[in-house]
């Protein structure tokens with residue numbers, strides 16, 4: 536299934552500081568990511584991986600610099616506009632799934648679209664059902680809190696792709712899974728983003744996942760290393 540227009544990133548002169556930290560958490564002169572690239576973001580604990588992911592997705596705004604996705608500098612948007620931009624263009628997969636207990640797998644996949652648009656488009660439910668079956672979830676009405684951790688992350692992968700975003704961003708998507716579940720989540724993330732033609736950015740320590748991504752970005756003390 537083709538994704539909508541795929542954004543590409545141009546980040547320039549970014550600095551992110553937190554109160555109480557002498558050095559910036561991030562200081563990046565430039566970073567460009569091409570449409571459809573798959574990128575591993577690696578580095579020791581505290582080097583700034585989550586901070587960079589938060590900046591790329593507009594969850595955090597740097598004090599300085601621009602984060603331009605296909606001509607939209609998201610640092611210049613209001614918070615509401617940035618939230619709408621993220622809902623439209625970014626699919627997120629987090630280490631701890633961030634699913635809503637009490638809702639079924641299908642309801643979880645559809646929830647971001649319900650929240651963003653107040654109603655679902657005609658194609659939303661069949662696409663959510665297709666994606667859940669594609670990630671190996673057959674009981675679409677199963678409450679997510681009764682699922683295994685591997686199943687929960689597969690639901691989160693289906694949710695990230697459901698609105699057909701141009702970019703999938705994952706923060707340690709396999710870190711809280713056992714080896715088998717991690718392997719299957721990593722494979723699905725790669726296959727489904729490839730099928731969608733989306734760009735994939737993954738912060739990960741997973742030695743099985745890193746070599747399967749095209750490009751390696753290494754962060755150290757908030758700076759990119761070659």
Ligand SMILES: Nc1ncnc2c1ncn2[C@@H]1O[C@H](COP(=O)(O)OP(=O)(O)OP(=O)(O)O)[C@@H](O)[C@H]1O
Nearest residue numbers: 553554556560578579580581582583584585586587
């Ligand atoms: N809200 C905050 N307030 C103050 N300092 C923060 C905040 N968030 C992050 N930091 C600091 O910024 C730096 C980068 O943190 P970040 O979470 O981006 O690292 P990370 O590479 O994702 O680490 P890990 O692999 O352990 O998750 C760290 O020194 C951290 O302590």
